[in-house]
Each structure stands twice: as C-alpha cells, then as structure tokens.
Amino acid sequence: xxxxxSLYIMALVALNIAGCWWLLVKTKNLKADEDAxxxxxxxxxxxxxxxxxxxxxxxxxxxxxxxxxxxYLVLYPxxxxxxxxxxxxxxxxxxxxVKVAEEKVAPLYAGFLAKSVADLGNDQAALAVGSRLFGxxxxxxxxxxxxxxxxFPNLTDADWIYGGEPETIKQTLTLGRQxxxxxxxxxxxxPAQLAVRHYxxxxxxxxxxxxLAAQGKSSFDTVCAACHGMDGKGNKMLGAVNLxxxxxxxxxTHAAIADTIKNGRNGVMPAHGDLLGEARIHVLTxxxxxLSADQK
Amino acid sequence: xxGDIPVxxxxxxxxxxxxxxxxxxxxxxRTSAMWLLLGWYYLAPWLTWDGRQAILFDLPGRKFxxxxxxLWPQDFIFLAWLLILAALALFFxxxxxxxxxxxxxxxxxxxxxxxxxxxxxxxxxxxxxMRLDKQPLSFEKVRxxxxxxxxxxxxxxxxxxxxxxxxxxxxxxxTDMVNGTxxxxxxxxxxxxxxxxxxxxxxxxxxxCIYMCPYARFQGAMFDKDTLIIAYDEKRGEPRGARKKDAExxxxxxxxxxxxxxxxxxxxxxxxxxxxxxxxxIACAACIDACDExxxxxxxxKGLVRYTTEHRDTGKETHVLRPRIIIYAVLLFTLMALFxxxxxxxxxxxxxxxxxxxxxxxxxxxxxxENVYTLKVMNMDQVPHRYRLQASADVPVIVKGDxxxxxxxxxxxxxxxxxxxxPYELKEATSTVSFRIESIDQPTLVVEESSSFIKPANVGAR
Numbered sequence: 001x002x003x004x005x006s007l008y009i010m011a012l013v014a015l016n017i018a019g020c021w022w023l024l025v026k027t028k029n030l031k032a033d034e035d036a037x038x039x040x041x042x043x044x045x046x047x048x049x050x051x052x053x054x055x056x057x058x059x060x061x062x063x064x065x066x067x068x069x070x071x072y073l074v075l076y077p078x079x080x081x082x083x084x085x086x087x088x089x090x091x092x093x094x095x096x097x098v099k100v101a102e103e104k105v106a107p108l109y110a111g112f113l114a115k116s117v118a119d120l121g122n123d124q125a126a127l128a129v130g131s132r133l134f135g136x137x138x139x140x141x142x143x144x145x146x147x148x149x150x151x152f153p154n155l156t157d158a159d160w161i162y163g164g165e166p167e168t169i170k171q172t173l174t175l176g177r178q179x180x181x182x183x184x185x186x187x188x189x190x191p192a193q194l195a196v197r198h199y200x201x202x203x204x205x206x207x208x209x210x211x212l213a214a215q216g217k218s219s220f221d222t223v224c225a226a227c228h229g230m231d232g233k234g235n236k237m238l239g240a241v242n243l244x245x246x247x248x249x250x251x252x253t254h255a256a257i258a259d260t261i262k263n264g265r266n267g268v269m270p271a272h273g274d275l276l277g278e279a280r281i282h283v284l285t286x287x288x289x290x291l292s293a294d295q296k
Numbered sequence: 297x298x299g300d301i302p303v304x305x306x307x308x309x310x311x312x313x314x315x316x317x318x319x320x321x322x323x324x325x326r327t328s329a330m331w332l333l334l335g336w337y338y339l340a341p342w343l344t345w346d347g348r349q350a351i352l353f354d355l356p357g358r359k360f361x362x363x364x365x366x367l368w369p370q371d372f373i374f375l376a377w378l379l380i381l382a383a384l385a386l387f388f389x390x391x392x393x394x395x396x397x398x399x400x401x402x403x404x405x406x407x408x409x410x411x412x413x414x415x416x417x418x419x420x421x422x423x424x425x426m427r428l429d430k431q432p433l434s435f436e437k438v439r440x441x442x443x444x445x446x447x448x449x450x451x452x453x454x455x456x457x458x459x460x461x462x463x464x465x466x467x468x469x470x471t472d473m474v475n476g477t478x479x480x481x482x483x484x485x486x487x488x489x490x491x492x493x494x495x496x497x498x499x500x501x502x503x504x505c506i507y508m509c510p511y512a513r514f515q516g517a518m519f520d521k522d523t524l525i526i527a528y529d530e531k532r533g534e535p536r537g538a539r540k541k542d543a544e545x546x547x548x549x550x551x552x553x554x555x556x557x558x559x560x561x562x563x564x565x566x567x568x569x570x571x572x573x574x575x576x577x578i579a580c581a582a583c584i585d586a587c588d589e590x591x592x593x594x595x596x597x598k599g600l601v602r603y604t605t606e607h608r609d610t611g612k613e614t615h616v617l618r619p620r621i622i623i624y625a626v627l628l629f630t631l632m633a634l635f636x637x638x639x640x641x642x643x644x645x646x647x648x649x650x651x652x653x654x655x656x657x658x659x660x661x662x663x664x665x666e667n668v669y670t671l672k673v674m675n676m677d678q679v680p681h682r683y684r685l686q687a688s689a690d691v692p693v694i695v696k697g698d699x700x701x702x703x704x705x706x707x708x709x710x711x712x713x714x715x716x717x718x719p720y721e722l723k724e725a726t727s728t729v730s731f732r733i734e735s736i737d738q739p740t741l742v743v744e745e746s747s748s749f750i751k752p753a754n755v756g757a758r
Contacts, residue, residue, distance in 0.1 A: 028306050055310035055503055135670075135710065140654040144670040145697060145712030149658040252661025 006080035013079055017069060024062050109279035117166040120286035121293065130287025133280055137272065146291050150251045151267055156291045159247045163236040164292070166285050172269060173281045179239050179267030181260060184223065192219050193261050200224075200257060203232045204246035310503055312429070313566040315412060316422040316558070320585025329400045330409050338454070341461040346678065353463050359706065365639070366706065368676050370646055377635050384631065386511070388624040390518040392616070394525050395579035398512070404504050405578060407455070407497035408564065411448060418444040422561055448498050449490075456490030502565040506576050513575070521606040522615050526579050528559075528570040528601045529609075536570070545596060552596050559583035559601055569601055644677035647733050649747040656750045665719045665751040666696075671711040673733060675703035682736045687713065689729040689749060691721035700736070719751040726750050 033041045038050050073079040075086045083089075112126050120126040134146065141152045148154035153161060162168055162177060188196065199216030201208040221230060227240035234242035241249055249267070250260050272281065343350035345363045352361040360367040367374060389396050398405060419425045419440050431437050461469050464482065472478035473486075496504060505512050519525075533553035545552070553570070560568045562582040567574060569583045587601040605614045652668040659665060675681055682702045687695045697713040715729060729749045735741035 053306055053308040054507060056307040057310070058507070059307040131710070139652070139670075143654070143658070143668045143712070143714070144650075144652050144710075145668055145714050147668070147696070147714055149655050246661070248661045251659055253659070253663060256661075 001081045010080040017066060020066055028059060112283050113279050117282065117286045117289065120283060121290050126283050127287055127290055130283045133284050134287055137276065151249065153249055155288055157247065158292050159242065159245055161241055162239050166289065169285045169288060170281055173284060174271065174273035176271035177239060177269040181265040183262065183264030185262040187223060188219060193258065196220055196224065196261055197257050200243050203244045206246065311566065313502060314422045314425050315564045316561040317416060318562040318582045318585045320588060322581035323585050326400055326409065326580060330406050333401065333406050334410060338458050341458060341466040349465050351462060352465060355463055366676060366678060374639065381631055381635060384624065384628045387518050388628050390515050391523060391620050391624055394523050395515060398505065398578035399580035404496060405580065407493060408501050411497040414447040414451065415444055418447060448494055452490040452494040455493040456486045459489045460485050505565060505578055520620060522618055524603055524605060525573055526569060526577065526581055526584060526601065527573060527604050527609060533600050552600050554590065554594065556590055558586040558590055562586040643741060643743060645735065645741050645743050646674040646676060647731065647743045647745045648672040649731055649745045651747050657752065664716050666714050666716045667749050669713050669747060671713055671731060672708055673703055673711055674708045675705060678705050680704045681738065681741065683733050684736050685711065686732045687715055687729055689717065689727060691717060693717055693729065715749060717749060719755045722751050725753045
C-alpha cells in the first residue's frame, strides 16, 4: 500500500467516525412542537404522529459502537497501513492454527511412528488416516482408487518400478523420483524402432509379428538391455520398468509404445518430504502397501 | 416563533413499569402456558432415546438428533421448511386471533412473567415496589433487592445451562461444570445465555416488544376488521369518571368506566388500553381480568375491556371465514401435510459422486477408456447398513472396485470406483452414467446418483 493510499484511507476512516459522532450529537435533541397529549403538531396527508422518544440506552449503544471502532483500529490492522498494536496478521493466525492442529495430532502420529510399517498394515486407524492422506496428496495423479493413469503408476498391483520395500517406498515419497526413458528416434531408424516395438510386445506375450520381433531382438540387446536387462525384466535401481509383465506405464497400444521408443519419456514423482514429514510418510507407506497386499 | 418550541429529546430514560398482580381467567391461561412451555424447555434436554439424548443439536458433529430422527446438513431444507411453516402459522393465528403469540407463547413474555413472579415474592406487589424504589438506601431495601437479583441470577444461570444442554449433552455438561472441567467456550455460552435471560426478562422486558421486535412492527399487516383484538368499549365506558361506590349506574351521565386505572396498572407494557389499539399492546388480556374484577365489584356487567373485533365494535357482523383466513389455512395445512410426508419418506442414505478431476480419462492398454469416481456414501440412519453398488450406462460398463461394503451408523465412507467403457460404443464425448446404491439388509433404502463419463473427443479408427 502506497503512503498516499494509506493516508487517503486514514482520512476517510477518521472522517467517517467523526461524522457519526457529529450526527449523534447533532440529532439527539429534536425540536418537536407537540401538544399536551404528546401529539406532534403537524399533519401530512391527514397522518398525525405522537412523539415517542427511544430509550436512552439506544443512544449509548451508538456511542459504544464508536468507541469499539476506535479500539478495534488501535488493536487490529485497518487504519491505513498501520499494523495495530496486537500485531495480528492472517498468516500469523493461520500459522498458529496449524501449530495447534499439529500439537493435537502429534500423539497420534507418535503412536504410529512407534510401530513398524508391517504392524501399521493391520492398524485400521492408521489405514484410515493413510487413506485420507492419500486422498489429499496422491489421488490427483494416481487416481482416487490408486490404480493410476498413463504416466502415473498403478499403486494397487505388486509391480513396483523402484521396488516395493517399505524403505524404498519411503525414499520415493520423501525425495521423489525422476524417471527418464531416453529418446531413440535418432539412434534407431524407423524400421529398427518398429522391430524393437514388436520384440517388446512379444516379451509380454502380446500380439506381435514374429519376424519383426526376431529382427528387433538384436537392437534390444545392444540398446535397450543396458537398462531393461537382457531378459527385459527391468532394473529397479535405475527405475527401468519390467517389460515382460504387460503393465504399461505410458499405455500399451502400438501407438503409445512407438511414441515411447521414438521420443522417450520423462516421469516425475515430486518430493513430499518437506510437505508431509516423516510420520505422515510412514503412515502413507503402510497404506500404499495395504493396497497391493492382496496382489502378492 | 422558533424560540417557543420546546426542545424534546430524541432519547429519554425508559420509564420503569410496575405491573400489578392480576388474577382471572386469562391470567390462569397465561400461567398454564408458562408452566407448559418452561416445563418443556427445562425438561426436554433430559429425555433419552435409544441410549442418547433425545433432542441434541450436535453442531461440531453436524447432526441434529430429534428422537428417532437424525438430520444432517443435507437435510437443511427441512429446517427452512419448518421456518416457513412457523411463519405461516404465525400469520394464520395473527389473522384469526391477533397477537396470541405475544400474549401467551413468546419466550420474552413467558420468561418476563417468571421474572415478575420472582420480583413479586421478594419485593411485593406494585405499590410496595414503587415505595421501595423511592426509599433511601436501607437494610430492608438491600435485603429485598439482593433476594430478587439472587433469584433472578440463579434462574438465569439455570436457563443458560439448559440452553447449552440442547447443544452439548446435558449430562456431560453437568459433570463438567461440577468437576470444573468445562472449557472456556462452554462457560462463555452458559454465561452468555444466562446474561441474555437476565437482561431480557429482568431489565429490558417490554422494551424488547416495543423497540426491538420485528413481529410487533409487521403484525399489523395481517390484521383486518375481523381479527380478534383487545379493546375498551368506548361507547359504554365514556364519559369516564370516579364516583361514589353506592352511586346508581349512569348517575351524573357517567359511563361505566370508573377511571380506576387498574387496566393501566396491570399492563406489562405500561399502556392505557382505553387509548385504543396500539403497537405496544401484546394482547396479554391482563387488562380484561383487571377490569372484569372491578365491574363485578361495581355490579356492572363484565366486558368493558374485552376480546372483540373492529367489525363487532362498530355494530357489524364478524366474519371468521374470509379469504385471508382461508388462504393462510390452505397454505399452512397443505405445506404441513407435505412436510410430514416428506419427512416420513426421507431416505436415510445419501451418495455424492465426485468424478476424479486430476485427469479427464484414462486409456487402457487395450484401448478402452476409464473414468475414476469417489462415492461418498453417507449412512444417515441410526443403525449400520451393508450396501451393494451397481453402475450402469446406455452401453456395457465394467465396474472396478468394492461392490459391497458396510457403513457404520452416522458415518461417511469413501468408495473409489473405476468405470471402464469401450469408447467406440459411445457417441458423445461426455455421456451419463448412473450409480445405484442399495441396502442389502433393507432393500427399500435405494439411492441413484448420476455423473459424467468422459472419453477422448476423437478416438480414431478402431
């Protein structure tokens, strides 16, 4: 707020308060020309009226509102740019409320932290908390049912790109992941890309051209196997996906696989360590493992 | 000459009203109404139903318990409906019988009556109170005033405590107050409503009716010349005047009004009914009782001040059935019947379908399209239920997710569901799918909700 605007607001506020005061003082005494019965000596369209004064405490209420507004402006921000002597701010109040909420849930999470991830998997209260954490933080990308979408892995199958041990999942949640499949459009020519695609389809037992697949194997062994392994089963250390299980992170159609080979893929799982903290990630890990528990 | 015009203050100290004790038919009626209403108010929170407080407005839990009925925020329409019914009932009774509400049933009147009773047993009746207030400070004055205010404060505290007991389980509230474990806000509300009771029924009294009450201002709109009012029979009473007790009726050309001012002395709003119908009259009929008593003593017929209508007063016929009454009555009873019907067929199950908005759709590896939904299944009943979920559209749908689940009483469960549809079956980019949730243990509990299913606008050739 610039000083000019601030001064303008101050002037308006002061003028309004002073104006209210003036109006009260000016109008509290009314010149009424009334007769003995209290009837005011005027008649408009035949309508006459009595003078019926209000109880005096009404007047005091008006004065109180004026004192209240001055008190408010001293204590709280509102008079131009002045912050008010209480130093109250919206962000400060929010931080305070967050602090209170955190203190309230601290014992709950301390209890969860004291248990192992495996034990939390049998703790209905922990799983209920986990499902809400999932709904608030994960469902936007992975879907409300955690079954994922192209580019966002299904979390309910037992297929883990980086490994499904509690510690690995925690690392994924805390630090995030950068999944990178390089583009081979420049390395492999079009026929070679086609051949590799059919070989990859054959690995999962999908419909493919056997001749093309046989041609593709040599390219696969020299180019793709570096990360995905000679058997195509992937490498969890690198986050290279298993190509033999008919689970397709970016879609399993011919067009989608061709696109992946030619242009590569970049997948990002954002880091949640600072956002959620250790205890919530602990609970969330247990919840995620519970989703795929019946798949193993 | 402006100098001659007296300066009249726009605000003056409100005059204190010393209403005299009155007895009679209508006083009995008002006392019965007070016992009934206050009795209900103070006892209602102690009623139990099914092991919990029968009437409990649980604001943090967002549930209103009314005996066998639990209302959720989604049932708010019933509250709006109830308020409309209450307003219509007020209009109807006002048109038929004037300010019945003000005189007999309004909390302001009822609590003021109770407070006036406490005032009377401690300070005495009208004359004693007026004398006491004029007296200089004395031991007797302090004793009587202390007794009155102590009674008022205890009664007000009990009222505030009971009021909070409608919102916080009253048994817990009682133990918390006794053990000193009641939180700051609990105390605040108890004291706030106690103070409001003390202020309204002890101090403000008729000022609420005259200066604050909106109903007092607009009730005139419901009045017509056939509405029941309390009025002084001017033709019979005037010219008023004092007379000897043994004077013959009609002697000296005087009317029946002996100008004893009993009607003014008993009036809780401090008006003179003989001035005619006025906004400050709450139609409590105290003046009728007071005047009738005097008329009996004078051996005059009763009813110098009485319930009448403007038409009757001017010698015309009073019409009870008139368009205004019939319209109010038809509206009131139709709406009431509909309200009761709607409440009786209310389904204590509600489902909100939230489509995942993170992405419009998901293509599977076999080219079908999936949409994900979260179903919020609210069991608004007082017992748990097991539900079955079905989803349908104009074309075949594959449903993935839990299709049977149990929801505890009064809980909300989130059920994620994934629908899979072959996009070549769908003509439009957005089509409607519907979810049907049915209770397995009580098949009459059925809710259908629809949502959208979105596929890519262009799925290409198969």
